[in-house]
Amino acid sequence: PIKNLNIKAMIGASQEQFAAESFSASKLDLVDPDLRVIDAATGTATASGTTYEWAMRSYFGRLQFNYTDKYLLELNLRSDGSSRFLKNRRWGYFPSFSAAWRIDQENFAKNLIEKGLSNLKLRLSYGSLGNNSVGNYEAISVYSIANYILNGQIVQGTTQNAIANGRLTWEKTYVANLGLDLGVANNRLTATIDAFNKKTVGILIALPAPLVHGFAYLPKQNSAVVVNNGIELSVGWQDKIKDFRYYINSNFSFIKNKVTKYKGDEYSIINNGLIQEGLPIGIQYLLEADRILSSDEDLALVQSIIDNAPIDETTGEKMNPFSEFGKPELGDILYKDLNGDGLINSDDRRTFGQGTNPVFTYGATIGGEYKGIDFSILLQGTSGLKIFYMDSYYTPYIALGVGINKEIADGRWYEGRTTPAKYPKLMEWSGSKINSQPSSFWLTDKSYLKIRNIQLGYSLPKKWMSKIDVERLRIYSSLENFFTFTSYPGIDPEVSNTAYPTMRQVVFGVNFTL
Numbered sequence: 001p002i003k004n005l006n007i008k009a010m011i012g013a014s015q016e017q018f019a020a021e022s023f024s025a026s027k028l029d030l031v032d033p034d035l036r037v038i039d040a041a042t043g044t045a046t047a048s049g050t051t052y053e054w055a056m057r058s059y060f061g062r063l064q065f066n067y068t069d070k071y072l073l074e075l076n077l078r079s080d081g082s083s084r085f086l087k088n089r090r091w092g093y094f095p096s097f098s099a100a101w102r103i104d105q106e107n108f109a110k111n112l113i114e115k116g117l118s119n120l121k122l123r124l125s126y127g128s129l130g131n132n133s134v135g136n137y138e139a140i141s142v143y144s145i146a147n148y149i150l151n152g153q154i155v156q157g158t159t160q161n162a163i164a165n166g167r168l169t170w171e172k173t174y175v176a177n178l179g180l181d182l183g184v185a186n187n188r189l190t191a192t193i194d195a196f197n198k199k200t201v202g203i204l205i206a207l208p209a210p211l212v213h214g215f216a217y218l219p220k221q222n223s224a225v226v227v228n229n230g231i232e233l234s235v236g237w238q239d240k241i242k243d244f245r246y247y248i249n250s251n252f253s254f255i256k257n258k259v260t261k262y263k264g265d266e267y268s269i270i271n272n273g274l275i276q277e278g279l280p281i282g283i284q285y286l287l288e289a290d291r292i293l294s295s296d297e298d299l300a301l302v303q304s305i306i307d308n309a310p311i312d313e314t315t316g317e318k319m320n321p322f323s324e325f326g327k328p329e330l331g332d333i334l335y336k337d338l339n340g341d342g343l344i345n346s347d348d349r350r351t352f353g354q355g356t357n358p359v360f361t362y363g364a365t366i367g368g369e370y371k372g373i374d375f376s377i378l379l380q381g382t383s384g385l386k387i388f389y390m391d392s393y394y395t396p397y398i399a400l401g402v403g404i405n406k407e408i409a410d411g412r413w414y415e416g417r418t419t420p421a422k423y424p425k426l427m428e429w430s431g432s433k434i435n436s437q438p439s440s441f442w443l444t445d446k447s448y449l450k451i452r453n454i455q456l457g458y459s460l461p462k463k464w465m466s467k468i469d470v471e472r473l474r475i476y477s478s479l480e481n482f483f484t485f486t487s488y489p490g491i492d493p494e495v496s497n498t499a500y501p502t503m504r505q506v507v508f509g510v511n512f513t514l
Contacts, residue, residue, distance in 0.1 A: 017054075
C-alpha cells in the first residue's frame with residue numbers, strides 16, 4: 001500500500017419494472033337496474049383490454065482516491081439497459097470522473113495562509129448521463145384494430161398506427177467543468193467560480209415528416225446536438241459586529257446554447273420558436289414591425305408598396321403585396337419587407353432574442369441575527385429572455401365575454417388621437433388578424449427580479465426555555481413571493497400566458513427543539 005493513500009470502492013445494481021393491465025366489458029339494455037351481471041342485459045356487448053410495461057436494469061461502480069488530503073480523485077461508471085430500445089441498442093455506458101487539488105495544503109502556500117488565505121481548491125470534472133424519455137414501444141411497430149371495405153362489406157382488421165424506429169437509443173449528455181473554490185479571512189469571504197461545457201448528442205426529438213406518412217404516429221429520433229457554455233459564480237461574506245451576526249451570499253450564472261446539428265439547412269418552427277443549426281434552441285422567429293400607421297404619409301407608403309409590387313410571371317399581372325395578412329389601414333401595424341421581394345408575408349420573418357432560456361440568472365440571500373432576533377431576505381431573478389406574447393387578454397382584439405388589458409385599451413390608436421399610439425386600434429375578434437401576427441411588436445422581455453422570501457423570527461432566551469425542558473423555541477413570520485419587479489405584461493413572468501401565477505403566502509410558525 002502507498003503511504004497516506006486512502007481508497008474507497010463501491011459497486012451496486014438496481015432494477016425497475018412497471019407493468020399495467022386493464023380489462024373492461026359492457027353490454028347494453030339491462031333488463032332490470034337491480035341486476036348487476038352482464039348476462040342480465042340483452043343488447044350489444046363490447047370488451048376491451050390493454051397492457052403495457054417497461055423495465056430498466058443498471059449497474060454502477062465508484063472508486064475514490066485521497067492522497068494526503070491534497071489530491072482527490074473519483075472515478076465512476078454506470079451502465080443502463082432500457083426496454084424502450086431494441087436489444088442491440090439497449091445498453092448505454094456513462095463514465096465520469098472528478099479531481100481536486102487542495103492548493104492551500106501545499107507547503108508553498110503557507111505564506112498565503114499566514115496572510116489570510118483559508119481555502120484554495122482547484123477542481124476538474126467530466127461526466128456523461130443518459131436519457132431514455134421516449135414511449136415504451138416507439139422502437140417497434142404498433143398496430144390497432146381498424147375497419148376497411150372488402151367486396152362492399154365492412155371488415156375488421158389491423159393497421160399500423162405508429163411507425164417504428166428501430167435505431168432509437170440513448171440520448172447522451174457530456175459535461176466538462178473547471179472550478180475554483182476560495183476562502184479568505186477564516187472563510188469570512190468565500191467564492192466559487194465554475195466554467196462548464198455541456199454537450200447533448202443524439203437528442204430524442206420528434207422531427208417534421210412528409211404527409212406521405214398519413215396519420216401514423218411518428219416516433220422520436222436521435223437527431224439533434226445542442227451545446228451549452230456558461231459560467232457560474234457565487235460570492236459570500238459572513239461576519240459579526242459585537243452581538244450582531246450577518247451574512248450576504250450571492251450567485252450569478254451566464255449560459256448560452258447553440259444547436260450544432262439538426263437537419264442541415266432545414267429548420268422547424270414550434271410555437272414561433274425556430275430550431276436550426278447554428279442558432280440558440282427555440283429562438284423567436286417573427287415578422288419585424290415597422291410602425292403603426294397613423295398619418296396620410298403612412299398611407300402613402302402603403303400605396304407605394306402596392307405600386308411597386310412585382311409582376312406575377314404566370315399571369316402577367318401585378319401581385320398583391322398584402323395578400324397574406326391583408327392590406328393595412330390607419331391604426332394597423334405595417335411589417336417590413338426584409339427579403340426585398342416586394343411582398344410582405346411569412347417569408348419576411350427573422351430571428352429575435354436568445355432562445356427559450358434566460359441568458360443570466362442571479363440571486364442573493366441577506367440575513368442577520370441580534371440577541372435572538374433574526375431576519376433573512378431571498379432575492380432571485382433572470383435576464384435575457386424575450387418571447388412573443390399574446391393571449392386572450394393582452395391583445396388588440398375584443399371578444400364577447402373576455403376582458404382586455406387596460407394598458408392596451410388606453411394606449412390604442414384611435415382617430416383624432418393627439419399623442420403617439422403605443423398599440424394598434426381595437427378590433428372585433430371576428431375581423432382582420434393583421435395586428436395579431438407573431439411579430440417583433442409583441443416581443444416581450446421576461447426579465448424579472450423577485451423577492452422570494454422575507455422572514456423575521458425571534459428565539460426566546462435559553463434561560464427561559466431551560467425551565468420547561470425546551471432547548472429552543474423560535475417564533476417567526478414570512479412573506480413569500482410578494483414582490484416582483486418586471487416589465488412583463490402577463491400575470492407572472494415565471495408562467496406562460498394567463499396561467500395560474502406563483503402563489504403568494506403569509507406564514508406564521510413556531511419551531512421548537514426538545
